[in-house]
Amino acid sequence: MPPPTIEWLRRNPAVRTVRAAACDLNGIPRGKRMPSRAAERMLSEGTRFPMSALNLDIWGEDIDDSPLVYESGDRDGVLMPTERGFVPMPWLEAPTALLPIWMYHEDGRPYYGDPRHALSRVVKAYRDKGLTAVVAVELEFFLIDDSGRSLQVPISPRSNKRRKAAEILSIRALDAFDTFFTDLYDACEAMDIPADTAISEAGLGQFEINLVHQPDALKAADDAWLFKMLVKGLARRHGFAASFMAKPYQDYAGSGLHTHFSILDSAGGNIFNDGGNKGTDALRHAVAGCLNAMHDSTLIFAPHLNSYDRMVPDSHAPTGLGWAYENRTAAIRIPSGAPAARRIEHRVAGGDVNPYLMLAAILGAALTGIEDGKEPPEPITGNAYAQDLPQIPTEWGDAIDAFEKSATMPRIFGADLIRNMVMTKRQERHYMEELDPQERIDIYLDTV
Structure with missing residues (x-):
């Protein structure tokens, strides 16, 4: 550009x-x-x-x-x-x-301690091999009334009622905040953020908006970063809060930030497309790279104390290191559809992530798998939570240690960023232990 x-x-x-x-x-x-x-x-x-x-x-x-x-x-x-x-x-x-x-x-x-440069470094590694990652992200967030002692769903400007229930794919829930979503789409147009479909999700006042796929990972990360700023700022103009924190309500599903990606060769062909449903060797190698790096890069996908409240079994967030075709319980899902659009969906990250670091971790891991010719384990079938899979770290401290000691992360991130991230998260972990649950929610609600 x-x-x-x-x-x-x-x-x-x-x-x-x-x-x-x-x-x-x-x-x-x-x-x-x-x-x-x-x-x-x-x-x-x-x-x-x-x-x-x-x-x-x-x-x-x-x-x-x-x-x-x-x-x-x-x-x-x-x-x-x-x-x-x-x-x-x-x-x-x-x-x-x-x-x-x-x-x-x-x-x-x-x-390279700058998150955007960290992603740019990965994009360059793709470009040096004649490859281009095509990326789309799905962002989940909550609309929240935080004016009282506890969080709750905002009152609908249309009905003046507060509906305290999860409403999956509910048009009524979208219509309840129609003015907000109309302003949000107008703002996305003005900011050149390619917002696509919106749906209501499984949490209280939870929604998801997809951003259209594009062959520019840096712009995709820019869009996600700007979108998060926009949603939070615009919600305040409408009299309530919006938050991408991973788990504001303990009894409901948390917010994820799912990433879909395919990879184009220098001629513009999708290297995952084998003309059928299974995908190519390159797809399997990319899956293997993502799975191999997933444990050590959990700190990128779950960077905060609250992040780990989301990553529990039967919560619509993956906990095991596995992949599958058309299976949303798996950490890596291969969606069905036209072979020309064959892609990988990475489902681990929470809504509270840094989009630049998230895409760097995912795309960088996929590239290591392609470079090494790695083969993944067999794809799973059925409920991933019920299977004996290697597990994603469930404790913040374990994720920090894994990121610091990893042999894979230096292939993706510079030494400065790894050091800075580890020092930052250890300091936050120390001071978070001094806060009560409400104080933790207060800091995460507006910041992430």
């Missing part, structure tokens, strides 16, 4: 302020506010802030003993606009633009 220009602001003169923001390890935007007249200089010169700013904990605090802070003098990184360019922020009252940025070293090298 061409570099962004000032033309967008000139076509939108009502925009008087700009937010320049990068994505930190937790998916939280970090950056600066400026008048729109200052944005032209941003496009050519970028901006600077401490490299440690992309490695803060969930409260926005520095990481104790991080080499990015006192040891290095808390040195600056150079942040330049991504190819995304300016996008509107329709959840704010005043017309405002967001300029996504990402971090470089002083000498111009990408800083």
Whole structure:
């Protein structure tokens, strides 16, 4: 894509302020506010802030003993606009633009502790082999009334009633918040986020929106990151909260962020397509790579304490390392459909993930399987929860240790990111133990 220009602001003169923001390890935007007249200089010169700013904990605090802070003098990184360019922020009252940025070293090298650069590194590895990943994501989230002592479903603006029940694929549930969803789709159009179908899900006030597949993993991650910001911000304009936290209600299913992907060769052919239902050797190798890396990359798919409340048997979240054809109890599902669209669905991640790190982990794992020619175990049939499968870590501390000690993760992520992620999550785990359940919900509800 061409570099962004000032033309967008000139076509939108009502925009008087700009937010320049990068994505930190937790998916939280970090950056600066400026008048729109200052944005032209941003496009050519970028901006600077401490490299440690992309490695803060969930409260926005520095990481104790991080080499990015006192040891290095808390040195600056150079942040330049991504190819995304300016996008509107329709959840704010005043017309405002967001300029996504990402971090470089002083000498111009990408800083691979930046989640977007981490994904870019994986995309380059595909490109070097003449391959392109085609990616789509499904984002689940909750609409929540958090004005009282406990979380509950918001009152419908149409009926002025509160329906305290799960409503799978309910048109009534969608219609109850029709104004919100109409505004959401209009905002997605304005932000160039390819929102597709919306459904109601199994949790209280839970919904899912699919983003259309595209042959650009970086844009797919951008879209998911921006979509999460949009949903949370727009919900507040409508008088309630929206959250992508993995498990706000203990008695109902949590929110996932499922990823569908296929891989194209240099001629544009799907390397998973064998003309039938089973898929090619390349599909099996990619599945094997995903399964091989899944245990050690659980910290990416379940990055928070609350994430592990979702990953329990019979909860619509996978717990075993297995794959299957057309089976939603498995961690890896091969959907049915036309052979030309043969793809892999990775079902482990919660809605609370960082989209850049999630896609880097999934696509990077698939590529290691293809490179190594790995064969997966036999696909399962029936209920995956009832089978004797190797298990995904169910404790946050175990996932942190597995990520740190893994022999596979350095093939996907840079050493800086692995170190920073481990230090961040150990600090968060320490301080989360001091909080009661309500305080934990309060911090996760708006941040993830």
